[in-house]
Amino acid sequence: MHIPDGYLSPSTCAVMTAVSLPFWAVGLRRVKAAFSARLAPLISVCAAFSFVVMMFNLPLPGGTTGHAVGVAVAAIVLGPWASMLAISVALLIQAVFFGDGGITAFGANCFNMAIAGSFVADAVYRAIAGAAPLGSRRRVVAAGLAGYVALNAAALLAGIEFGLQPMLFHDASGAPLYCPYPLGIAVPAMMLGHLAFAGVAEGILAAGVVAWLQQNEPSLFEIHAAAGRGRAQRIGWAVVLALVFAAPLGLIATGTAWGEWAVEDFSKPEARAAVAAASGNVEPPAEAPGGMARLAELWKAPLPDYAPAFLHNAAAGYILSAGAGVALTGAAALGLQWLARGARRRNPVG
Amino acid sequence: MGVLAMTPVFELEGVGFRYPNAPALDGVSFSIAPGQCVALLGANGSGKSTLLRLLAGLAFAQAGHVRFQGGELTEAALADDAGGLEFRRRVGVVFQNPDAQLFNATVFDEVAFGPLQMGWSREQVLERTGEALRALDIEALRERPPYRLSGGEKKRVALASVLVLDPEVLILDEPTAALDPQSQARVIDFLFERLGERTVIIATHSLEVAREIADTCAVLSGGQLAAHGPAEGILSDEALLRSTHLLHVHRHRHGPGSAHSHPHQHS
Amino acid sequence: MRRDFLEKTLRNLGDALDEAGRAESSGPLRRLDPRVKLAGFFGLILAAASSRHLPVTLGLWGLGATLAAVSGPGAWRAILRLWAGVGLLTGAVALPALFLTPGPALDWGVTQTGLQSALTLLVRVETTATFASLIALTTPWPALLKALRHFHVPALAVVIFAMATRFIFVLLGIARDAFEARRARHVGHLPGKLRRQMAASGAAMLLGKSIQLSGEVYDAMRARGFRGEAVTLDEFRCSRADWAAAGLFLALTGAALEWGCWR
Numbered sequence: 001m002h003i004p005d006g007y008l009s010p011s012t013c014a015v016m017t018a019v020s021l022p023f024w025a026v027g028l029r030r031v032k033a034a035f036s037a038r039l040a041p042l043i044s045v046c047a048a049f050s051f052v053v054m055m056f057n058l059p060l061p062g063g064t065t066g067h068a069v070g071v072a073v074a075a076i077v078l079g080p081w082a083s084m085l086a087i088s089v090a091l092l093i094q095a096v097f098f099g100d101g102g103i104t105a106f107g108a109n110c111f112n113m114a115i116a117g118s119f120v121a122d123a124v125y126r127a128i129a130g131a132a133p134l135g136s137r138r139r140v141v142a143a144g145l146a147g148y149v150a151l152n153a154a155a156l157l158a159g160i161e162f163g164l165q166p167m168l169f170h171d172a173s174g175a176p177l178y179c180p181y182p183l184g185i186a187v188p189a190m191m192l193g194h195l196a197f198a199g200v201a202e203g204i205l206a207a208g209v210v211a212w213l214q215q216n217e218p219s220l221f222e223i224h225a226a227a228g229r230g231r232a233q234r235i236g237w238a239v240v241l242a243l244v245f246a247a248p249l250g251l252i253a254t255g256t257a258w259g260e261w262a263v264e265d266f267s268k269p270e271a272r273a274a275v276a277a278a279s280g281n282v283e284p285p286a287e288a289p290g291g292m293a294r295l296a297e298l299w300k301a302p303l304p305d306y307a308p309a310f311l312h313n314a315a316a317g318y319i320l321s322a323g324a325g326v327a328l329t330g331a332a333a334l335g336l337q338w339l340a341r342g343a344r345r346r347n348p349v350g
Numbered sequence: 351m352g353v354l355a356m357t358p359v360f361e362l363e364g365v366g367f368r369y370p371n372a373p374a375l376d377g378v379s380f381s382i383a384p385g386q387c388v389a390l391l392g393a394n395g396s397g398k399s400t401l402l403r404l405l406a407g408l409a410f411a412q413a414g415h416v417r418f419q420g421g422e423l424t425e426a427a428l429a430d431d432a433g434g435l436e437f438r439r440r441v442g443v444v445f446q447n448p449d450a451q452l453f454n455a456t457v458f459d460e461v462a463f464g465p466l467q468m469g470w471s472r473e474q475v476l477e478r479t480g481e482a483l484r485a486l487d488i489e490a491l492r493e494r495p496p497y498r499l500s501g502g503e504k505k506r507v508a509l510a511s512v513l514v515l516d517p518e519v520l521i522l523d524e525p526t527a528a529l530d531p532q533s534q535a536r537v538i539d540f541l542f543e544r545l546g547e548r549t550v551i552i553a554t555h556s557l558e559v560a561r562e563i564a565d566t567c568a569v570l571s572g573g574q575l576a577a578h579g580p581a582e583g584i585l586s587d588e589a590l591l592r593s594t595h596l597l598h599v600h601r602h603r604h605g606p607g608s609a610h611s612h613p614h615q616h617s
Numbered sequence: 618m619r620r621d622f623l624e625k626t627l628r629n630l631g632d633a634l635d636e637a638g639r640a641e642s643s644g645p646l647r648r649l650d651p652r653v654k655l656a657g658f659f660g661l662i663l664a665a666a667s668s669r670h671l672p673v674t675l676g677l678w679g680l681g682a683t684l685a686a687v688s689g690p691g692a693w694r695a696i697l698r699l700w701a702g703v704g705l706l707t708g709a710v711a712l713p714a715l716f717l718t719p720g721p722a723l724d725w726g727v728t729q730t731g732l733q734s735a736l737t738l739l740v741r742v743e744t745t746a747t748f749a750s751l752i753a754l755t756t757p758w759p760a761l762l763k764a765l766r767h768f769h770v771p772a773l774a775v776v777i778f779a780m781a782t783r784f785i786f787v788l789l790g791i792a793r794d795a796f797e798a799r800r801a802r803h804v805g806h807l808p809g810k811l812r813r814q815m816a817a818s819g820a821a822m823l824l825g826k827s828i829q830l831s832g833e834v835y836d837a838m839r840a841r842g843f844r845g846e847a848v849t850l851d852e853f854r855c856s857r858a859d860w861a862a863a864g865l866f867l868a869l870t871g872a873a874l875e876w877g878c879w880r
């Protein structure tokens with residue numbers, strides 16, 4: 001989820017930073033109005049909290065563990081503006097001191113996780129919790145869903161940012177200069193891991209924390225009330241939600257979206273011949289591989305109105321298989337890295 | 351001595367304070383004369399830290415009055431730019447939790463923080479910070495981040511960061527808590543030597559510390575003032591100390607086979 | 618038995634605590650004014666990120682490797698580890714692109730454009746990561762924080778940033794103690810639900826402690842005159858060598874942009 005340097009073009013990074021700037025400016029002003037001089041200690045300590053929480057290994061159903069960002073917890077307790085600032089500071093520290101996430105990609109990472117994450121979490125939590133009493137079970141569920149949806153929204157944005165790269169930036173021979181995967185691969189590849197693991201971890205953390213606070217420190221829910229809300233907050237929601245949900249639809253509407261391998265081409269004979277030639281005379285499947293149908297279901301379930309026409313296309317499975325391939329190789333790489341780290345710990349070099 | 355010298359540094363009159371979900375102080379009245387060293391005694395949760403917050407102008411009395419050199423301490427009085435800043439310079443606070451007190455990235459930044467907020471010139475900031483580092487023998491730690499320091503070193507950095515402003519009143523919250531005996535002794539020695547004419551207010555539940563440095567004692571119990579007066583009188587009043595949970599009675603051994611009960615202090 | 622989440626979390630926390638003291642480098646970069654270093658490397662990262670020609674990116678990677686090599690054995694080892702880690706991850710991400718990118722076919726289903734784009738991505742990511750790590754490896758954190766004050770970052774933002782780095786260590790310590798206490802109390806394998814509850818309650822307790830700590834810090838700041846506006850001290854002197862280095866960085870960045878991007 002932390003995008004490193006080099007995957008996004010500098011112009012993409014500049015745009016993402018420019019989009020983030022007004023949020024930071026308005027956020028700083030609003031949080032200052034709400035907390036006055038308390039702002040500095042509150043934001044810095046909460047940034048440190050988010051940093052430390054990102055190191056937690058959360059046990060997931062099925063025996064694996066995952067990491068959370070803590071953005072839903074921060075948004076619920078501090079409100080979206082303060083949460084956005086705190087997570088941004090945590091991301092900056094990770095980028096500068098720990099090499100986690102790029103320096104040029106900082107604006108993009110902040111927009112995805114800190115800004116969109118905070119606003120989506122806040123919107124989902126409020127929508128589901130409604131006026132339920134502070135100690136109610138409904139708030140626990142709302143927090144869990146807020147975490148799940150917020151992290152997946154962040155992953156979707158990251159997937160879109162990746163997927164736009166090959167469309168916009170390639171060299172003279174047509175080779176992509178940055179992330180090489182078009183939307184049709186990048187988005188599912190990002191989403192699979194987050195729908196199945198990271199989003200679940202975030203949801204478990206948020207639900208668990210809210211349940212614990214209800215029992216032990218209900219007064220912490222009052223901080224948010226002090227932060228107030230109003231028109232700026234609604235504008236924040238509107239901008240973020242529009243970007244998260246309208247951007248993919250807009251991309252599809254413009255027709256160019258799903259990259260060089262337009263999905264429909266798989267059913268046209270001449271296009272299939274061209275693809276076959278391009279891939280060393282290996283005939284691409286006329287139908288999506290059958291086993292992929294289940295994956296397509298998984299992909300369809302959480303975002304029902306996300307490009308339905310595209311999903312009903314059988315070729316979606318083909319693209320999903322490519323996405324799953326990327327996800328699997330990513331997982332394998334992480335596994336190798338983990339092994340390498342284990343080896344390093346046993347024979348420390350430095 | 352003139353009349354001015356007789357004006358108490360702090361004067362409390364029927365002071366009450368409660369947190370949203372817990373009462374902390376109720377009807378506390380006493381005053382502190384200039385140059386005095388006052389030990390604020392009380393068991394955990396008796397309201398010592400809260401009282402210090404009121405004296406330091408970090409929280410404000412909800413009932414009664416707190417006066418500093420005759421002027422009432424209110425939020426409005428401290429919000430005034432010049433007056434508020436001057437009060438902060440004259441009243442220094444060393445907090446109990448060194449992790450909260452030391453919030454800067456290096457020891458130097460920590461000690462320079464107060465002078466910078468006072469708006470002193472660059473030269474003055476550098477000079478005074480250097481002096482304070484020397485006075486507490488922590489020059490070698492100058493560029494170190496606070497998280498790498500020992501408990502005793504953290505305490506000395508905290509003292510330097512407050513003394514750099516040369517305050518007339520020094521407020522210390524449990525200065526020897528969580529220190530090993532040697533560091534404790536060092537802090538007490540330091541307080542003994544350097545604080546000559548300053549007014550000092552120390553919150554502690556250690557009778558030993560009170561015995562070593564206090565002229566006057568105030569005893570808090572459940573948010574109320576249980577006693578106030580010269581140190582010798584209060585520290586030798588066993589009944590009072592026992593009723594305010596500063597002394598415990600329990601059985602333990604003195605030599606072979608002679609278990610018996612007598613008042614006993616845990617610090 | 619499989620490593621427990623408690624063990625993993627404790628290891629992560631410990632690693633982060635150790636990592637902080639790692640700026641054990643030497644050489645010219647170490648002595649360079651942190652402001653020059655920060656701006657210079659940022660320029661180089663930008664140049665590497667903008668480069669459209671593989672040879673130029675490779676040249677920048679060579680520059681990064683040389684700088685790492687002259688920054689002492691500690692920094693060099695750290696960069697080698699970084700290359701291995703980044704190489705594995707980005708290599709795996711780029712691998713399918715070899716086959717999936719449309720273009721003239723080479724052997725084994727690899728396309729030429731696929732090869733080109735996978736290599737471009739790999740070298741670019743290695744290069745930018747090298748530059749970024751060199752900043753952190755050759756500059757003590759406090760100096761880096763001070764350098765930020767010179768780039769028109771608002772003083773309050775710098776203070777928040779500096780305080781956050783400070784409190785990471787406090788909270789890492791608190792979290793480690795809490796998880797160690799839990800590990801001591803629970804031996805053996807716990808059911809999943811209980812483990813999840815344990816992790817979440819650990820985080821919740823940490824949040825409670827964080828908010829309480831922020832209140833105490835607020836008191837400590839106010840007691841020393843803080844009123845919401847930060848005042849900081851400028852302590853840098855640029856030597857002639859620093860100016861020369863700044864010029865060199867500028868020239869290299871300009872050259873890389875010229876050949877890699879604008880031509």
Ligand SMILES: Nc1ncnc2c1ncn2[C@@H]1O[C@H](COP(=O)(O)OP(=O)(O)O)[C@@H](O)[C@H]1O
Nearest residue numbers: 369372373374392393394395396397398399400
């Ligand atoms: N920030 C706070 N919020 C709510 N209650 C508090 C807070 N600080 C202290 N209290 C309560 O006020 C009472 C007095 O606490 P304190 O002044 O810290 O006592 P002491 O320093 O003597 O241990 C205690 O009951 C404590 O629980």
Ligand SMILES: [Mg+2]
Nearest residue numbers: 398399446523
């Ligand atoms: Mg106390």
